[in-house]
Structure formats: structure tokens, C-alpha cells
Amino acid sequence: MIRERQTMNFNFKHEWIETNIGLMAVLTMLAISVGGLVEIAPLFFIDKTIEKVDGVRPYTPLEQRGRDIYQREGCYLCHSQMIRPFRDEKLRYGHYSLAAESQYDHPFQWGSKRTGPDLARVGGKYSNEWHVQHLTAPRSMVPESVMPNYPWLSKTPLDISDITDRMEALRKVGVPYSLTEAEYKANVARFGETVAKQLHIPNAQQSLIEQANFGNYDGDRSGISEMDALVAYLQVLGTMVDFNKYKDDAFVNDR
Amino acid sequence: MAVTTYSGAEQYNFEVVKKFAVMSIVWAVVGMFVGVYIASELAWPLLNFDSPYISFGRFRPVHTTSVIFGFGGSALFATSYYVVQRTCQTRLISDGMASFTFWGWMAVIALADVSYMLGYTQSREYAEMEWPIDILIEVVWVTYLILFVGTIMRRKQPHIYVANWFYVSFILATALLHTFNNLAMPINLFSMKSYSLFSGVQDAMTQWWYGHNAVGFFLTAAFLGMMYYFVPKQAGRPIYSYRLSIVHFWALSFMYMWVGGHHLHWTALPDWTSSLAAAFSILLLMPSWGGMINGIMTLSGAWDKLRTDPVMRFMIVALSFYGMSTFEGPMMSLKEVNALSHYTDWTVGHVHSGALGWVAMITFGSLYHMMPKLWDTKMYSRKLIEWHFWLATIGIVLYIVAMWISGITQGLMWRAFDEFGNLQYSFVESVAAMHPFYAMRAIGGMFFLTGAVLMAFNMLMTIRQGKRESAALEARLAAKLAHA
Numbered sequence: 001m002i003r004e005r006q007t008m009n010f011n012f013k014h015e016w017i018e019t020n021i022g023l024m025a026v027l028t029m030l031a032i033s034v035g036g037l038v039e040i041a042p043l044f045f046i047d048k049t050i051e052k053v054d055g056v057r058p059y060t061p062l063e064q065r066g067r068d069i070y071q072r073e074g075c076y077l078c079h080s081q082m083i084r085p086f087r088d089e090k091l092r093y094g095h096y097s098l099a100a101e102s103q104y105d106h107p108f109q110w111g112s113k114r115t116g117p118d119l120a121r122v123g124g125k126y127s128n129e130w131h132v133q134h135l136t137a138p139r140s141m142v143p144e145s146v147m148p149n150y151p152w153l154s155k156t157p158l159d160i161s162d163i164t165d166r167m168e169a170l171r172k173v174g175v176p177y178s179l180t181e182a183e184y185k186a187n188v189a190r191f192g193e194t195v196a197k198q199l200h201i202p203n204a205q206q207s208l209i210e211q212a213n214f215g216n217y218d219g220d221r222s223g224i225s226e227m228d229a230l231v232a233y234l235q236v237l238g239t240m241v242d243f244n245k246y247k248d249d250a251f252v253n254d255r
Numbered sequence: 256m257a258v259t260t261y262s263g264a265e266q267y268n269f270e271v272v273k274k275f276a277v278m279s280i281v282w283a284v285v286g287m288f289v290g291v292y293i294a295s296e297l298a299w300p301l302l303n304f305d306s307p308y309i310s311f312g313r314f315r316p317v318h319t320t321s322v323i324f325g326f327g328g329s330a331l332f333a334t335s336y337y338v339v340q341r342t343c344q345t346r347l348i349s350d351g352m353a354s355f356t357f358w359g360w361m362a363v364i365a366l367a368d369v370s371y372m373l374g375y376t377q378s379r380e381y382a383e384m385e386w387p388i389d390i391l392i393e394v395v396w397v398t399y400l401i402l403f404v405g406t407i408m409r410r411k412q413p414h415i416y417v418a419n420w421f422y423v424s425f426i427l428a429t430a431l432l433h434t435f436n437n438l439a440m441p442i443n444l445f446s447m448k449s450y451s452l453f454s455g456v457q458d459a460m461t462q463w464w465y466g467h468n469a470v471g472f473f474l475t476a477a478f479l480g481m482m483y484y485f486v487p488k489q490a491g492r493p494i495y496s497y498r499l500s501i502v503h504f505w506a507l508s509f510m511y512m513w514v515g516g517h518h519l520h521w522t523a524l525p526d527w528t529s530s531l532a533a534a535f536s537i538l539l540l541m542p543s544w545g546g547m548i549n550g551i552m553t554l555s556g557a558w559d560k561l562r563t564d565p566v567m568r569f570m571i572v573a574l575s576f577y578g579m580s581t582f583e584g585p586m587m588s589l590k591e592v593n594a595l596s597h598y599t600d601w602t603v604g605h606v607h608s609g610a611l612g613w614v615a616m617i618t619f620g621s622l623y624h625m626m627p628k629l630w631d632t633k634m635y636s637r638k639l640i641e642w643h644f645w646l647a648t649i650g651i652v653l654y655i656v657a658m659w660i661s662g663i664t665q666g667l668m669w670r671a672f673d674e675f676g677n678l679q680y681s682f683v684e685s686v687a688a689m690h691p692f693y694a695m696r697a698i699g700g701m702f703f704l705t706g707a708v709l710m711a712f713n714m715l716m717t718i719r720q721g722k723r724e725s726a727a728l729e730a731r732l733a734a735k736l737a738h739a
Contacts, residue, residue, distance in 0.1 A: 014501050018420075019413040021404055025423060028508060032428050032472075035512025035535070036435070036464050039528050043457045049525055050456070068448070071378040074312025080598055084521040088670040091678050099456040099523035107378055107451035108458040110522060114598040114665075115297065117682040139300070144687040148296070148303035148310040165442040166450075173440050173452050255526045 048254045051100045055241040057191050058104045058175045059233070060198040061163050061208040062215075066233025068166070069226050071109065073150065080111030081120040081237065085255075094121040095243045098251060104175050116147060121238030128217050131231045153227040154218055163204045177201050267340045271353040273629050275333035276622055278361060280714055282325025283615070283707045289318040291700040298693035308372040316371045316383040322610070323381060323474065325364040330618045331477050332356060332399070335422045337625055338484045339403060342419060343410035352402045359395035363388060375447045379462050381469050382436050385447040389437045396433065400426050417500045421480030424508050428472035436465035456523050464515040471511035474614050479507075479546050485621040486550050486570050490560060495552035503545030510539045517588035520597060529590065536588030543581035550574040565640040569620035572648065576612025580605065595666040600692070604658025611651045611703055619643065619710060626714060630721025639713040646706035653699030661692035 017024050043049050059067060070076070083089050085096040097120045102108055111118075126134070133140060136154060138147035171177040178184040178200045187196035198207045212224040217231035296302045296311045303310045340347060347353050367384045370376070376383040384392065403426060407415060438452040453461055487494050494500060516524060516532025551574050554560060560567040583605050587596050596602060623640055627633050634640060668688065671679035 015414075018415050021407045021415060021423070024415065024420065025404065025427060028420075028424050028427055029431075031505060031509040032424070032431060032512050034509065035514075036431075039513065039516060039531060040457070040460050040464060043460055043525070043528070046525070071376065072313075072374040073307075073310065074315060074376065074378070076378055077312050077315050082522045084594070084597075086521070086594065086670070088672070088678060092669070092682070097523050099525075102455035102459075102523070104454055106454045106458070108455050108462070109378060110459055110519075112380065112518065112598065112602065114669075116686070118598075142683055144683050146297050146300045146686060146689075146693075148300060148312070149305045150310075151305055152307055162442060162446065162448075165446070166448070169440045169442040169450050173450055174454065 049099060050103055051098045051251050051254045053098060053100045053241055053251070054245070056100050056103060057195050057240060058170075058177060058199055059236070060195075060211055061160075061167060061204045062211045062229055063233045063236050064166065064170070065158060065160070065163065065208070066229035066231070067105075067109075069153070069230045070233060071107075075119075076109040076111045078113060078115035078147070080114050080118045082110035083118055083120045089118075093118050094238065095241075097238075098241065098254075101238070101241060104170075106170060106173055106175065116145070119234065119237055123235045123237040123239035128215070128231055128235070129219060131234055132218050132227055135227065135230065153230060154220065154225050156226045158212075158224045158226050158229050160205055160208055160224070163208060164201055167201045167204055171201065266346060268336070268347045268350055268353055269629055271347070271350075271357055272333050272337045272625075274357050275329045275336070275360075276626060276629065277714070277718075278357075279326050279329035279333060279618070279622070280707070280711045282321050282329055282364065284704070284711055286318055286321030286326050287700065287704040287707050289314060289321060291697060291704050293318055294693065294697040294700050298690060298697050307374065313372055313374060313376075316376060316380075317368045319381055320364060320367045320371070320383065323469070324360075324367075327474060327478075327614055327618070328360060328364075330622065331422075331425070331473075331481070332360065334481045334484070334621055334625065335403065335477075337629075338416075338418050338480070339406050339422065342416035342484070343407055345406060345409045345411055347402060348405040348409060349402060352398050356395055356399050356402065359391060359398070363392055363395065366391070370447065377437070377439065377449065377451065379436065379451070380466055382433075382462070382465060384437075386437070386439050386441050386449045387447065389433070389439075392433060393430075396426070396430050400430060416484070417494065417497075417504070418480045418483040420504055421476050421483060424504070425472045425477035425480065428468060428476070428508075428512075432465045432468050432472070436461055456525075459519055459522070460516065460524060460528065463518040464512070467515035467518060468511055470609070471507075471514070474610065475511070475543075476507060478614055478617050479550075481621050482546070482550050482570070482574070482617055485617075485624050486553050486574075489564070489567050489570060489620065489624050490554050490557055492553055492555070492557055495549050495555060499545050499549050503542040503549070506542035507539075507546070510535050510542060514539055514588065517593065520588075520590050520593040533588050533590055533593075536585045540581060540585045544578060547574050547578040547581070550577075565637065565644050566620050566623045568644055569616050569623065569640075569647075572644075573613050573616035573620060576608055576616065576651070580609035580613055583608065595670070596662060599662035599665040600658045600689070601662025601666065604655045604662055607658070608651065608655045611647070611654065615703075616647060619647070622710075622714075626717055627721075630718055630725075632717060632721035632724050635713050635716035635720050639709050643706040643709045643713075646702050646709070650699045650702030650704075650706065653702060654696050655699075657692040657695035657699060661689050661696075664688055664692075 017027060083093045083097045130141065132154065135150045137149050138145040167177045176187060178187050184196060184200050187199050197203060209224065212228045215232055218225050218227040293311055293314050307313065336347060336353065366388050370385060371383060375385045377385055403422065407419060439449040440452065441449040451458055483494060513535035514532050516528045517536050520529050551571060554571060561571055586592055587605060623634060665685050668680045668685040673679045
């Protein structure tokens with residue numbers, strides 16, 4: 001008597017797949033597509049993924065240029081920008097990072113390594129002068145540091161020729177920079193007039209120069225350097241949300 | 256036996272295999288040298304020399320791209336083209352396409368490396384290449400897929416050998432991952448600068464879906480494909496279990512794609528995604544160890560080969576490191592463990608135990624098997640293979656032990672409180688504590704690099720030897736024909 005294979009309702013043989021590359025490819029694509037879909041797609045649709053919190057705004061043109069420099073130099077490889085909800089991190093860095101705080105970050109720079117400290121709330125912790133000196137020669141401020149020197153930042157003028165291109169590209173991927181009057185008015189309602197002016201693309205170069213001159217981040221009024229931009233960016237990190245307005249456990253249910 | 260060069264109609268295209276095999280060792284030496292250099296920069300920062308081009312932040316992706324995509328990628332192209340032709344008993348369907356994948360891939364690595372030093376980067380780990388290079392990768396990759404699948408379609412007998420399932424899975428997965436993770440908006444058509452389509456938490460999840468599966472498919476499934484051909488060939492025995500290969504192939508392919516979130520535990524990623532990733536990471540232990548068992552048990556009944564054959568030793572030790580790393584990974588994916596390990600050097604140690612212990616060593620073993628066949632000769636020096644094995648193993652152990660100590664030290668120092676409830680250590684105190692381990696890790700890397708350099712030398716001498724022997728053979732043949 002011939003022994004039949006007892007599998008499910010029909011005699012499935014893996015051999016069917018092993019002798020048919022088309023079937024193998026299709027089944028493989030199905031197998032490998034599920035995980036990503038289940039974990040990524042809902043993040044765009046579930047409301048509480050981005051917490052409802054006041055204060056978060058897009059970067060101003062100067063800050064965005066600073067962020068571009070942060071990316072260029074690979075700062076994310078040694079510095080994270082994501083504080084975790086742990087007691088020691090609360091003491092060392094401040095309130096844990098909300099998803100809302102990086103919603104305009106294209107790309108995210110949460111980082112995977114802390115060779116140096118987390119920078120998510122470094123804004124306002126050190127003076128501009130400290131940053132300039134530390135970025136130029138880290139060991140002059142922190143002798144045990146292993147950070148490279150960045151002497152070229154203060155010496156390199158900031159290239160602002162493509163600032164509108166950059167902001168328009170960011171607008172296309174969803175950052176609410178404004179091009180039209182209507183968009184500008186919507187920003188005034190949402191972020192207030194001071195901020196809305198800085199998010200208006202036609203004003204970009206002018207607003208960048210104004211912010212650099214007003215802030216004088218690199219301490220050198222003779223021009224606008226890459227250091228101006230980078231320090232302006234660092235000084236805004238983590239400062240947008242006023243956590244004093246919220247109870248300690250205000251965001252717990254959003255996790 | 257490889258087909259010798261004097262026959263007119265060559266059965267297989269081994270020219271492209273040879274090119275990729277040689278370049279994989281070249282990129283290994285380049286990439287590992289850069290790795291040792293950046294490790295040394297962390298131990299002795301003066302090595303940054305105030306230069307933007309080799310500063311750690313710009314130089315690190317030169318290392319990762321060169322070793323993963325240069326060394327690993329070229330080895331995968333070389334071995335997959337070799338394996339698919341031999342197991343299907345048919346030549347690659349197009350020499351032109353094969354050649355294009357070679358030159359295209361070399362261009363990708365070279366352009367990527369130079370561009371990072373100049374400051375062009377998308378700032379996403381293992382996907383730093385800016386958009387024009389991403390497009391080149393897409394074109395090369397689609398060509399690779401067509402070439403590989405097309406060759407399988409022309410196979411001489413119906414059954415597709417198991418190694419090819421893994422190679423196909425890796426090619427398809429890499430295409431999927433690369434496409435979705437690199438969606439970006441260039442600022443204009445003449446600039447290399449672009450911004451990612453996604454932002455914040457969605458971007459983070461997309462990046463680590465990609466990043467972990469670059470490990471899962473590019474560095475694991477693909478190299479399992481390599482293993483499934485070269486281990487039984489070197490051992491002279493069949494794969495241990497056919498059924499196991501089926502089960503773990505599908506389980507691995509399905510499960511790996513769920514675990515990326517374990518890079519984002521305790522971050523602003525929602526809890527549900529994080530928990531799902533942790534659960535699947537633990538489940539993933541099973542299909543991973545299925546692969547390890549299948550490979551190691553293939554040596555069943557021939558264990559003495561471990562003693563006598565250094566190439567076999569490379570392969571079995573590689574599988575052991577694979578088992579170790581695929582145990583360590585799930586452990587680190589548990590949220591409580593991750594609370595300590597995230598952001599520390601322990602992650603770096605884990606990466607390298609997998610990358611050096613598994614990926615590099617299985618590649619070394621497979622290339623040592625394949626090269627003599629390609630050039631129709633024996634390896635120039637068995638002694639050098641032995642030396643390579645020991646240098647590699649010692650290097651890996653130095654590296655991972657240094658990182659275990661430094662990683663756990665960092666994690667514990669950051670969370671230490673004094674008796675008043677204040678933080679015990681300033682951040683920089685943890686940096687200072689790292690120094691001896693950064694030095695030890697750089698030395699471990701130097702051992703590993705030295706081993707790779709020995710392999711490069713051995714390979715060079717083997718190729719010359721093979722060419723000399725071929726030429727001598729041809730001369731003798733010509734002489735015989737002249738006197739016939």
C-alpha cells in the first residue's frame with residue numbers, strides 16, 4: 001500500500017516552488033513585504049504617533065543650513081538626538097524626546113551611538129562662544145574629548161545661493177514653508193507672525209541674513225560663516241516645546 | 256575542474272567572477288584599513304589632522320560602504336555568478352549585462368567613498384549615498400536581478416539548488432529596501448543634495464526597516480546562499496538537512512523584515528512597533544540557528560577536516576560566530592537589555608562579531624575554495640591561509656571583548672546614581688574610561704586587516720601561478736600540435 005503524504009487538504013510539495021523560479025520569486029516578495037507594511041504604514045495613519053503639542057515649528061533658513069552642515073559632517077554618527085524616558089536621561093538631558101519634535105526633520109537624526117553626549121536638548125545649555133570654541137577645538141574646552149577639530153567652520157563663508165531651492169524641496173516633502181500669500185497667512189495663524197516671516201520662501205535669504213546678524217552666533221560680524229548656521233541650529237534643539245505647560249505624564253498615553 | 260582558456264567555446268562566464276573576486280579582496284583591504292584608521296581616530300584624535308576629508312564623521316561611511324558593499328557586495332556578485340552557473344549548468348544569459356554589473360558596482364563604491372569625503376551624504380547609516388548614486392545602484396541591481404533570474408530560467412535540470420533561493424531572496428529584498436529607504440527630493444537636478452521624503456518617526460522606522468534588513472538579507476541571507484554551496488563543496492558532503500533548509504529559508508525571509516524596530520527601543524517610536532520588533536527578534540533565533548545547524552552538521556562524519564583543512568576551519572568558525580551573533584542580537588533586542596546597550600559600544604561589538612566573525616570569514620573560506628578553481632591551480636600558500644585564520648580569529652576576539660567591556664561600562668556609568676540621587680558620572684568621565692578599549696579595538700582591527708593583506712598577497716601569487724601554469728600548458732600543447 002502506498003503511503004500518502006498527509007498535509008492539509010491538498011498534497012502541497014515544496015518541490016513545486018523549487019522547480020518554478022517565478023513562483024519562488026512571487027512567494028518571496030510576499031513573504032518579505034509583510035513586515036515592513038505592518039510596521040511602517042500604520043505610523044502614517046495612527047493619530048497619536050505624532051503627539052499633539054504646541055511649539056514645534058520648521059527650522060528657519062539659517063537653522064536649516066546649520067542642520068545641513070550637521071548632516072554633512074556626520075555628527076549623527078557620534079551624537080544622538082533622542083532622549084529616552086529613563087530617570088538618568090531626564091537628569092542628564094531633560095524631558096524625553098517626543099515624536100512631534102522631529103516631525104520636520106528630513107531626514108531624522110536620532111542617531112544610534114553616543115560617543116559624545118545626546119544633543120536633543122542642547123539648545124540654550126551652552127553659550128554661543130562655548131559652541132564656537134568647542135567646535136573649533138573640542139579639547140580646548142573638554143580635555144578628554146575624542147571629537148575631531150572643525151576649524152574650517154568659522155573660516156568658511158556660508159553659501160546661501162541655493163537656500164530657496166532647499167526650502168522648496170523641503171516644502172515638497174511636507175514641511176510647511178510658504179510660497180503663496182495663502183500659505184503665508186495659514187502659517188501666521190499656526191505659528192505666529194514672527195515665525196511665519198522666517199518660513200516664507202521668497203524672504204529666505206533676507207531672513208537668513210537678518211537672523212545671522214541679530215544672533216551673531218560665531219561672534220564675528222564681518223560675514224556669515226558656516227559656524228553661524230551650525231550654532232544657530234544647535235541652539236534651537238529641544239527648545240521648541242515648553243514642557244512647563246504640560247503635566248509630567250501628559251504624553252505617556254501617546255507612547 | 257575549471258574550463259581552461261585555450262578552448263574556444265567556454266561553458267561558463269568566469270571572467271566576471273574573477274574580476275569580482277579580486278575586487279572583493281581589494282575593497283576588503285581598503286575598507287578595513289579605513290576601519291582601523293577611524294578606530295584609531297577615536298583612540299588618538301590627532302589622527303583627524305584637522306582635515307574635513309578624513310574626519311571621523313565623513314570617513315566612517317567610507318569604511319562601512321567599502322566593507323559591506325565593496326568587499327561583501329563584490330564577494331556576493333562573484334560567488335552568486337559562480338554558483339548559479341555551476342548549479343544550473345548554464346552560462347550567464349548575457350556577458351554584456353554581467354560586465355555592466357561589474358563596472359557599475361565598482362563605480363558605485365568609488366563614487367560613494369569619494370562623495371562622503373567631500374561631504375555629500377544622506378546621513379542614513381548604510382544608505383549614505385546621495386540620490387544620483389542611489390539611481391545607479393537601482394539600475395545595476397535591476398540588471399543583476401534580470402541576469403540572475405534569467406540564468407536560473409535557462410537551467411539544465413528542473414530543481415533550483417538551495418543556495419540560489421537565498422541569493423534570489425537577497426536580490427529581491429535589497430531592491431525593495433533600497434527603493435523605499437532612499438525616496439528623496441533633490442534640491443535641484445544639478446545638486447547632489449536631497450532631503451528624505453519621510454521625516455521624524457516615520458523616517459526612523461523606514462531607515463531601520465532598511466538598516467536591519469540590509470543585515471538580514473544582504474549580510475545574512477545572501478551569505479547563507481554562499482555557505483550552502485561552498486560548505487558542502489569544501490567538506491565533500493551533502494547539506495545536512497533538506498527539510499531544515501526549507502523551513503528556515505521561509506521563516507528567515509518572513510521574520511527578518513519585522514525586527515528593524517529593535518534599533519529604536521525606548522525612542523519616540525510607538526511602543527507597539529517596538530514590542531512587535533522585540534518579539535520577532537526572539538523568534539528569529541530559530542531560523543537563524545537552523546541555518547547554522549544545517550551548515551555545521553554538514554561536516555558530520557568528517558570533523559577531522561577542522562584539524563587538517565584551514566579553509567574548512569574558516570567556514571565552520573564563521574558559522575559558529577553566526578550562531579553567537581544571532582543569539583546576542585535577539586538578547587540585545589529585549590527592551591530591558593536594550594535599555595543598557597543602546598547607544599553604547601556593545602552594539603558596535605555585536606555588529607563586528609557578525610561582520611567579521613560570520614560575513615568576512617565565510618567569504619574568506621568561500622574565496623579560498625573558489626580561487627584555485629577559477630585559475631585552475633592550487634592556492635599558492637597553505638601556511639598563509641593558516642596564518643590568516645589565526646590573525647582573523649585573534650583580531651575578532653580582541654575587538655569584541657574590547658567593545659563588550661567598553662559598551663557595558665558606558666551603559667552602567669550613564670545610569671549610575673550617587674547616594675544623594677544625583678548622576679554619579681559626567682558624560683566626559685565615560686569618554687575618558689573608553690580610551691584603553693578604543694586602543695584595544697584598533698589593535699584587534701589591525702590583526703584582522705593584516706590577515707586580509709596576507710590573503711591579498713596569497714591571491715596575487717595564486718593568480719600568477721595559475722597564469723604561469725596555463726601558459727606552460729598551452730606552450731606544451733602547441734609544441735605537440737606542431738609535431739603531430
